[in-house]
Amino acid sequence: MNILLLDDEQFMLKILSRQLANLGFKKITPISNPIRALLMLEQGDEIFNLLLLDLQMPGIDGVEFIRHLDRVRYTGGLILISGEDERILQTAKRLAEAHKLQVLGALRKPVTPDQLKAVLKSAPKGSSRAPGKIYDAKALQKGLDNRELVNYYQPQVELVSGRLCGVESLVRWQHPEDGLVFPDQFIDTAEEHNLIDALTGQVLDMALQQAARWLKSELSLQVAVNISMDNLANLDFADEVAFALERANVPHSSLVLEVTESRLMKNPLAPLDILTRLRLKHIGLSIDDFGTGHSSLAQLRDIPFDELKIDRGFIHGAYREEALRAIVEASLGMAKHLRMKTVAEGIEDQSDWDLIQSMGCDYAQGYFIAKPMPAEQLEHWITEWEVRRHNLIPVVS
Numbered sequence: 001m002n003i004l005l006l007d008d009e010q011f012m013l014k015i016l017s018r019q020l021a022n023l024g025f026k027k028i029t030p031i032s033n034p035i036r037a038l039l040m041l042e043q044g045d046e047i048f049n050l051l052l053l054d055l056q057m058p059g060i061d062g063v064e065f066i067r068h069l070d071r072v073r074y075t076g077g078l079i080l081i082s083g084e085d086e087r088i089l090q091t092a093k094r095l096a097e098a099h100k101l102q103v104l105g106a107l108r109k110p111v112t113p114d115q116l117k118a119v120l121k122s123a124p125k126g127s128s129r130a131p132g133k134i135y136d137a138k139a140l141q142k143g144l145d146n147r148e149l150v151n152y153y154q155p156q157v158e159l160v161s162g163r164l165c166g167v168e169s170l171v172r173w174q175h176p177e178d179g180l181v182f183p184d185q186f187i188d189t190a191e192e193h194n195l196i197d198a199l200t201g202q203v204l205d206m207a208l209q210q211a212a213r214w215l216k217s218e219l220s221l222q223v224a225v226n227i228s229m230d231n232l233a234n235l236d237f238a239d240e241v242a243f244a245l246e247r248a249n250v251p252h253s254s255l256v257l258e259v260t261e262s263r264l265m266k267n268p269l270a271p272l273d274i275l276t277r278l279r280l281k282h283i284g285l286s287i288d289d290f291g292t293g294h295s296s297l298a299q300l301r302d303i304p305f306d307e308l309k310i311d312r313g314f315i316h317g318a319y320r321e322e323a324l325r326a327i328v329e330a331s332l333g334m335a336k337h338l339r340m341k342t343v344a345e346g347i348e349d350q351s352d353w354d355l356i357q358s359m360g361c362d363y364a365q366g367y368f369i370a371k372p373m374p375a376e377q378l379e380h381w382i383t384e385w386e387v388r389r390h391n392l393i394p395v396v397s
Helices: 010-022 034-043 062-071 086-098 113-120 137-145 187-192 196-216 229-233 237-248 272-280 296-302 322-337 350-358 375-392
Strands: 002-006 027-031 050-054 077-082 102-108 149-158 164-175 179-181 222-226 255-260 284-290 307-310 341-344
Touching: 002 010, 002 034, 010 027, 010 113, 027 034, 034 062, 050 062, 062 077, 062 086, 077 086, 086 102, 086 322, 102 113, 137 187, 137 196, 149 196, 149 222, 149 375, 164 196, 164 375, 187 196, 196 222, 196 229, 196 237, 222 284, 237 255, 237 272, 272 284, 307 322, 322 341
Parallel strands: 002 027, 002 050, 050 077, 077 102, 164 222, 222 255, 255 284, 284 307, 307 341
Antiparallel strands: 149 164, 164 179
């Protein structure tokens, strides 16, 4: 792993370099000048897998440097470091995440070897997935016509027992030339060129057909499918979903449709009748990425969601950050009073699992449990998970 250290304090550079060396890292480049560091990243002669960035620097501060990282399309891991107030540090972390940077952690000075070791556990071992090209409407239409979309499934488990209870369906594009293409490379194109209804229809059909196959093998799972706000502009959408369920011979209660809260805020009233009709048909509704929008309470009041998914930005690392714990606790309490199921996204390690379990959340999802996988790999994962869950939960109901 090639690591770049950026801090204007020479003493801090020496400490961090020594700590990283003691952890077994050999390729370490300490730099005190942010402009020089930026030039190195822009030129691309050397690829850095990890950047440790101090927020408080003269000339270009850490927040401005984050903006430049987005501009130069930096794809490695990022650890933020600062002696400033914890909330400033966390705000900078959320800003970096909004720029789609891979933030591994945010640490207050002085940084201890144990803290550094903990965040480095999730560091990329090689170059991370680079932002891919954005596909145009013509290419996407061809992919839809050729049925090149595939679903991956990420397990959701019950926190009390560890029992597998559902999966989230996540679309990928198996491109004949470019290989596996991720949704951030084509979803915006689908929404901008009126292809989202066709795309969602294919994803939904594949998910329900897979749910039917699992049912035949006596594996009853709730299947969650993400929908776009543009789908909710179609007044026939609720009926189309019901027909898809009937074609697949899957109970309505086995399907959960996830709506991202921040997208919902752009037009909260137009989809109200469609979402209400979906609930009347006993199809589950989940408000996804809860806490990232601007009027969350209004959403819970106005729309009959029966599940609340707490965004990973509040979950991962909440065990060490009081502000995040307070937000998670308040969200769980509110959902309980509204009789909504709760799902914690972004369970990345044992500490995340232990905290969320102790707080009374219903379900969990994240890389600590499983990464998204093709449907045919689920059976093997279940076998491995049965061993793991007994270790996580000594007495399983």
